[in-house]
Amino acid sequence: MPGASNQYIVMYGEETYPLTRRTVLQTTGAAAVGVVGFSGLAAASDWTVADTPTGDTLHDVTYTSAGAYAVGGSGIGIERTANGWVTAFSGGPTGNGNNLYGSDVTDDGDVLWFVGASGAIGAYDVSTGTVRDYSAPNDVTNNFNDVAVTGPAGDANVYVAGDSGKVYYSFDNGETFDSVTPGSGSSINAIDFYDTRSGHLVDGNQSAFATDDGTTWAKIGVEDADGNLYGVDSDAADDVSVATGVGTVSRYDGAGWTPEPVGNLELRDVEIDGTAGLTGGDSGRVFERDADGWTELSTPVEENLKAVVRGDPDIAVGAAGTVIERTGGAGGGEDDGGGGNTGTVDRLSRTSTQTAESTSLTFEVANDTDGTVVVDGFAVETDVSVDALSRESPEVQLAADTDGEAASGEGFPVDGQTRPLDSAASYDPGTSGSADFGAYDSGNVKLTVEPADTRPESDYLTVTLRFADETAQRFHFAVTNVNS
Secondary structure: OOOOOOOOEEEEOOEEEEOOOOOOOOOOOOOOOOOOOEEEEOOOOOOEEOOOOOOOOEEEEEEEOOEEEEEEHHHOEEEEEOOEEEEEEOOOOOOOOOOEEEEEEOOOOOEEEEEEHHHOEEEEEOOOOEEEEOOOHHHOOOOEEEEEEEOOOOOOEEEEEEOOOOEEEEOOOOOOOEEEOOOOOOOEEEEEEEEOOEEEEEEOOOOEEEEOOOOOOEEEEOOOOOOOEEEEEEEEOOEEEEEEOOOEEEEEOOOOEEEEEOOOOOEEEEEEEOOEEEEEEHHHOEEEEEOOEEEEEOOOOOOOEEEEEOOOOEEEEEHHHOEEEEOOOOOOOOOOOOOHHHOOOOOEEEEEEOOOOEOEEEEEEEEOOOOOEEEEEEEEEEOOOOOEEOOOOOOEEEEOOEOEEEOOOOOEEOOOOOEEEEEEEEEOOOOEEEEEEEOEHHHOOEEEEEEEOOOOOOOEEEEEEEEOOOOEEEEEEEEEEEEO
16 A cells, blocks of 8 residues: 555554554555575563453454454454553454454554455444445455455545455445456455556465466466465555465565465464564464564463454454454554553543443443543443343433443443443543443343443453543453343
């Protein structure tokens, strides 16, 4: 994508970090492709496991102007916030819960596009939290494995990699799609673009293709490919990297391919900028590239990894909802922050909770800070049998110095998606108030809960309060009894 000199800054409270290539913008211009090999195993690497709201496989991860998002099984999209990973949307673009396999973002970072099983195509506006459905273009319901997007929000070019060997492309922001078959009809595994209509793809026939107009494709290799090709990083016409199923990263310099040995495993994704890079795959294994070659980094997981993204933090995602992070990555130094689990936004303390069997959740909060705290959004998520918050009075009521509320005639889904309050709540320094969420399924479900410092592995209820500066704070509860 054009505009390599630009960097977007994501801010979480007083913490900031820059976004890098494939986060929002992809670099232009060629980079030297040299002969590089595996240089050894690192003793330590500072990767940590992040708490996530899903146990489904996460297939892709992308940085946007609002931070990192990952997509995966059952149509889930999760968002990295100042207080950890939370559900951004669920059920996919149609609500049918089709698995999502690939994602990419517009040049301005404002809209996340994603694709998946049964023709699923959707676009998520990271500022408003709305999802638009573009599924089944031309009534096609094949599985879609990956997507590349160029151009700004509202005027994007969209390229979808199909299981049938076709690329479905749109030059009008997804309103209409045409298709082309670059190769033999083998499944297209990955696609990536470095400019408006220029990019590369790899397919299940161990082949790589290039385009400079977005509609016609030419085969460029991969010579001597001994295994499947899973991931592609397209930085220029003569700077392409491919992750293979035989533990090598194959690099193209415009004239030919050079295999770089990495390890004895299937590699699923790769990102390289100049001499620096990241790749990952089986059994939680991650490798980092520098001028001397590839080095394996120790990680705290053994789940298979599906995708990596460089930034600060570096992020890898995979099976069973796995997310691992490394601060001080491509986007900045050790002290650059980046929110997530290290974000410090504990502005409201939870002073008491209505724990006995109840049709709604009520707890008391206090502002112990020296400044005014304004809450303008909320989310509620659980894994027990509650589908919605619905009652005649406002479903969400925040009693504060300035009260806040949110009302819906149809109720609010308990899906972890952040929604705006109709009126914001304001807590002055040293004051307290109540937070009331309910009723569960119109009062047909009663829960007994206990406050928890972290989200329980199961039987949990989590409330997220979003503050006016777009940071957030989560309040976890253990559900000890369900009466329905």
